[in-house]
Amino acid sequence: AEVTLRFGHYFATEDFRGRTAQYLADRIQTLSKTIKVEVFPAESLVKGREGLQATAQGTVDMYSIYAGYITGQAKLLNIFTLPFPPASYDDAAQAKFASDPEVREVIDRSLGRFGVRMLGVINSSGDVGMFMRDPIESVADLNGRKIRGAGGLSDEALRAMGASIVFMSAAEQFLALQTGTVDGIATTWSSYVNNNLATVAPVHVDANLVRSPYLLIMNGRKWQALDAEQQKAVEQAVAETITWSTENFKAEQDKLYAEIKKLAKVSQDLSAEDRARIDELMKPIYQGYVDAHGEDGAKLMELWKRYAGVS
Amino acid sequence: MKVILAGADRLARAAFALSAVLVMCLAVFVFYEVVARYVVGRPTIWVNEVSGYLLVATTFLAGGWVLRQGGHVRMEMLEEMTGPRGRAALALFGNLIAGAVGAAMTWTGAWMAYDSWDFGWESPTMLATPLWLPQAAIPVGAAVLTLSALAGALDAVTRLTGSAAAPEVRS
Amino acid sequence: MTGGVVALILLLGFVFFAVPIGFALSGATLAGLLAFGDAGALTALSNISWGATSEFVLTAVPLFILMSEIISFTGIGRDLFLAIERWLGRLPGGLAMTGVVACAAFGAVAGTGVGVAAVIGGVAIPEMVRRGYTREMSTGTVAASSALGMIIPPSLPLILYGVVTETPIADLFLAGLVPGALIIAAFCLYIMVAVSLGHGIEPDAPRPRFTWAERLASIRLAGPTVVLIVAVIGSIYVGIATPTEAAAVGVIGALLLAAVSGKLSWPAFRTALVNATRTSCMVMFVLIGAMLFGYLLGLLRVPQGLSDWVLHMGLSRWAVFALLMAAYFVLGMFLEVTSIILITMPIVYPTIIKLGFDPVWFAMVLIVNMSFAVITPPVGLCLYVAKSCLPGTSISQVVRGTLPFMGLLAAVIVVLCLFPELVTGFIR
Ligand code: NA
Ligand code: NA
Numbered sequence: 001a002e003v004t005l006r007f008g009h010y011f012a013t014e015d016f017r018g019r020t021a022q023y024l025a026d027r028i029q030t031l032s033k034t035i036k037v038e039v040f041p042a043e044s045l046v047k048g049r050e051g052l053q054a055t056a057q058g059t060v061d062m063y064s065i066y067a068g069y070i071t072g073q074a075k076l077l078n079i080f081t082l083p084f085p086p087a088s089y090d091d092a093a094q095a096k097f098a099s100d101p102e103v104r105e106v107i108d109r110s111l112g113r114f115g116v117r118m119l120g121v122i123n124s125s126g127d128v129g130m131f132m133r134d135p136i137e138s139v140a141d142l143n144g145r146k147i148r149g150a151g152g153l154s155d156e157a158l159r160a161m162g163a164s165i166v167f168m169s170a171a172e173q174f175l176a177l178q179t180g181t182v183d184g185i186a187t188t189w190s191s192y193v194n195n196n197l198a199t200v201a202p203v204h205v206d207a208n209l210v211r212s213p214y215l216l217i218m219n220g221r222k223w224q225a226l227d228a229e230q231q232k233a234v235e236q237a238v239a240e241t242i243t244w245s246t247e248n249f250k251a252e253q254d255k256l257y258a259e260i261k262k263l264a265k266v267s268q269d270l271s272a273e274d275r276a277r278i279d280e281l282m283k284p285i286y287q288g289y290v291d292a293h294g295e296d297g298a299k300l301m302e303l304w305k306r307y308a309g310v311s
Numbered sequence: 312m313k314v315i316l317a318g319a320d321r322l323a324r325a326a327f328a329l330s331a332v333l334v335m336c337l338a339v340f341v342f343y344e345v346v347a348r349y350v351v352g353r354p355t356i357w358v359n360e361v362s363g364y365l366l367v368a369t370t371f372l373a374g375g376w377v378l379r380q381g382g383h384v385r386m387e388m389l390e391e392m393t394g395p396r397g398r399a400a401l402a403l404f405g406n407l408i409a410g411a412v413g414a415a416m417t418w419t420g421a422w423m424a425y426d427s428w429d430f431g432w433e434s435p436t437m438l439a440t441p442l443w444l445p446q447a448a449i450p451v452g453a454a455v456l457t458l459s460a461l462a463g464a465l466d467a468v469t470r471l472t473g474s475a476a477a478p479e480v481r482s
Numbered sequence: 483m484t485g486g487v488v489a490l491i492l493l494l495g496f497v498f499f500a501v502p503i504g505f506a507l508s509g510a511t512l513a514g515l516l517a518f519g520d521a522g523a524l525t526a527l528s529n530i531s532w533g534a535t536s537e538f539v540l541t542a543v544p545l546f547i548l549m550s551e552i553i554s555f556t557g558i559g560r561d562l563f564l565a566i567e568r569w570l571g572r573l574p575g576g577l578a579m580t581g582v583v584a585c586a587a588f589g590a591v592a593g594t595g596v597g598v599a600a601v602i603g604g605v606a607i608p609e610m611v612r613r614g615y616t617r618e619m620s621t622g623t624v625a626a627s628s629a630l631g632m633i634i635p636p637s638l639p640l641i642l643y644g645v646v647t648e649t650p651i652a653d654l655f656l657a658g659l660v661p662g663a664l665i666i667a668a669f670c671l672y673i674m675v676a677v678s679l680g681h682g683i684e685p686d687a688p689r690p691r692f693t694w695a696e697r698l699a700s701i702r703l704a705g706p707t708v709v710l711i712v713a714v715i716g717s718i719y720v721g722i723a724t725p726t727e728a729a730a731v732g733v734i735g736a737l738l739l740a741a742v743s744g745k746l747s748w749p750a751f752r753t754a755l756v757n758a759t760r761t762s763c764m765v766m767f768v769l770i771g772a773m774l775f776g777y778l779l780g781l782l783r784v785p786q787g788l789s790d791w792v793l794h795m796g797l798s799r800w801a802v803f804a805l806l807m808a809a810y811f812v813l814g815m816f817l818e819v820t821s822i823i824l825i826t827m828p829i830v831y832p833t834i835i836k837l838g839f840d841p842v843w844f845a846m847v848l849i850v851n852m853s854f855a856v857i858t859p860p861v862g863l864c865l866y867v868a869k870s871c872l873p874g875t876s877i878s879q880v881v882r883g884t885l886p887f888m889g890l891l892a893a894v895i896v897v898l899c900l901f902p903e904l905v906t907g908f909i910r
Contacts, residue, residue, distance in 0.1 A: 044828045073432045113430065196442070219522065222522075334762065349721075373763035382764055390862055408509040412508045418526075
């Protein structure tokens with residue numbers, strides 16, 4: 001039967017991740033002549049924060065949701081907000097980790113309880129950098145600074161380093177950095193470049209605070225209502241989109257990184273001592289994740305370490 | 312009938328009073344955040360989030376009494392052109408629409424809050440608020456709104472059918 | 483698209499038959515979801531309401547309203563007005579100009595037009611009529627000038643524009659000074675010429691004289707307002723508070739001023755709080771209704787259809803722009819400013835950017851256009867406030883009074899279009 005899928009996401013249409021969403025929609029419509037996909041970019045139908053509940057209840061059929069937004073609803077997903085992952089945990093590694101059958105099984109189970117089906121991970125936040133108004137000597141300097149955080153466990157990491165987390169809307173961040181309401185911000189490269197934040201936060205602390213995937217989720221009833229052929233088409237399209245996104249995302253990130261190097265006045269690498277200090281501070285947070293989630297938590301952590309390349 | 316009407320109004324009024332208190336809390340909390348961040352240098356983890364929840368509560372809890380007081384802005388052109396019976400008919404219509412919206416919001420809002428409670432959903436912040444708590448303000452407030460709309464509709468019916476002596480309540 | 487048209491007609495019907503605007507919007511959405519949606523669609527009612535309301539930035543709505551209510555009983559609006567009069571009172575039309583400038587000065591504290599109309603109108607309008615100005619001139623001047631409350635920073639509509647389009651609010655606020663100054667200049671010039679020619683005032687109305695000593699003393703009278711302006715705007719630009727939080731700084735500041743001046747009493751405070759709760763509840767229900775109706779229109783693909791249609795008509799960008807301005811004027815007649823911005827931005831903003839307009843400049847043209855919205859019937863909040871400041875005045879008298887000022891607002895829009903660098907150059 002003819003079906004219309006309403007697909008919401010968070011990004012601007014011209015953003016790479018917005019283009020990925022459109023790519024998926026196009027693929028689904030090509031592979032199945034009986035499915036029509038209506039894309040609603042830039043939170044125009046449902047807000048990102050409400051994405052899971054809205055999908056669960058059928059306010060929207062599909063959503064590409066930032067994992068960090070739903071860690072209060074599916075706490076196991078905090079595996080995707082582990083702070084300061086090693087450099088070897090790049091987007092490709094994350095994509096592989098997220099599509100490991102064992103990981104998929106845990107995610108499916110925790111989202112399935114809500115009547116939501118996870119179709120796959122089609123996008124990543126990329127690196128989340130820290131951008132400051134003033135240069136810092138070392139990570140010890142973050143002590144006492146006010147930072148707009150990125151959510152999830154990464155907030156706890158910044159607090160462990162002595163920083164204070166300030167909550168504010170995206171619309172207020174530019175002014176807050178300009179006037180000094182906050183000292184810095186943790187945000188994605190694309191947001192830093194697209195929102196022109198370099199003029200107000202010219203110092204780039206070159207460490208990845210967190211990397212989170214965007215999960216493509218679908219209302220369970222809607223999924224059941226598709227016939228076998230349609231379901232196959234959707235799954236096929238998701239697989240193709242993941243391949244397309246993985247192939248192109250690296251180039252996209254490299255472009256953004258070059259842009260940041262150009263825009264930011266200071267780009268500070270972490271020293272070896274800094275890195276060691278951070279790893280020491282993160283231990284209890286990682287351990288806390290395992291302790292909070294028992295068997296599943298331990299399993300996910302072990303897999304994560306393998307894919308992330310942690311010894 | 313009168314007892315029920317009076318009861319609905321008392322309830323709506325109490326909800327409104329609570330809402331007013333929450334508005335003042337909102338001002339105090341947000342100001343406190345400014346002080347905590349700028350003067351003390353230690354921003355809170357709760358003001359930003361709790362303020363959003365308070366806004367939901369204050370809006371929905373006040374809705375019923377504001378409706379009874381005729382405080383929701385509307386286009387009055389037709390009211391000014393027509394007589395008392397016409398105004399009563401318009402009031403009946405307006406209250407029925409408001410009542411339908413209130414009932415639908417009570418129903419869907421209750422499901423939303425129930426789901427959040429059932430699934431144990433929390434906000435993805437350090438505060439980790441159980442979401443059903445602030446969300447419950449929507450069905451509770453919407454239920455009060457529905458009762459107020461019914462009371463308003465009954466008032467209007469009395470004015471339409473009954474004696475000319477029945478006073479116009481809507482301001 | 484057909485569904486969209488049906489929903490729109492239903493909405494207009496509800497509005498016409500005096501259904502409160504908030505419920506007309508959500509009622510039309512409810513009907514639309516039942517008619518065109520599938521099983522899950524109704525859940526949007528609570529889902530969207532929750533997502534729309536539990537938003538920190540929107541706490542500025544009750545807080546700015548509460549601040550205006552508190553200021554109303556402190557009497558600092560009257561003091562401000564009297565202080566400005568000592569400088570402008572000598573000029574032809576001096577008292578009316580005083581009204582304009584007082585609206586602008588208070589606009590630097592308030593975030594909405596209605597807030598300004600309530601505080602300044604209560605003082606300025608009766609005073610002007612007492613001194614020989616016509617009802618039309620008195621109410622029209624204040625009603626039209628009160629829009630300065632949302633043009634001069636801080637501005638609630640501009641905060642919302644910034645939130646929805648992710649335009650830096652700092653730029654929007656700074657840019658607001660440009661149309662603000664243009665409007666003050668245009669209004670004052672018009673008043674001076676009109677009154678000199680004998681319009682809007684009795685022929686032999688007396689003009690007061692003030693000594694320089696009195697003028698200097700006026701600084702003390704204006705003091706409390708200046709303190710508040712510094713507290714609200716200063717706290718934003720010094721980095722103490724975000725624009726949203728500045729509203730709370732204003733509330734506490736206004737309370738302190740009331741306490742210092744001895745005007746703070748329990749009954750007065752209670753009335754202010756009750757009024758603020760009522761008004762903010764009303765605005766929020768309109769806002770929720772607007773979000774819901776926006777969801778329905780989105781579901782029915784109206785925004786996409788509309789913007790595709792506009793872009794494919796092959797009109798020049800300025801033709802599209804002119805159409806948009808006309809559409810905003812019409813919307814402004816029926817809807818309230820914040821909801822117009824929230825409803826339309828998702829549709830209009832991408833189109834505007836595609837056509838190559840500057841987002842900050844567009845916000846300025848839009849906000850001047852929205853000045854019509856607060857003074858055009860049937861939904862013109864400042865119109866009703868101005869009317870209520872002078873018992874026995876009819877709406878049509880106020881509307882007649884605002885007509886020349888509406889012409890001037892249109893002229894300001896034209897100036898902004900001819901010289902966009904007035905805005906873009908100013909914020910760079
Ligand atoms: Na203002
Ligand atoms: Na209007």
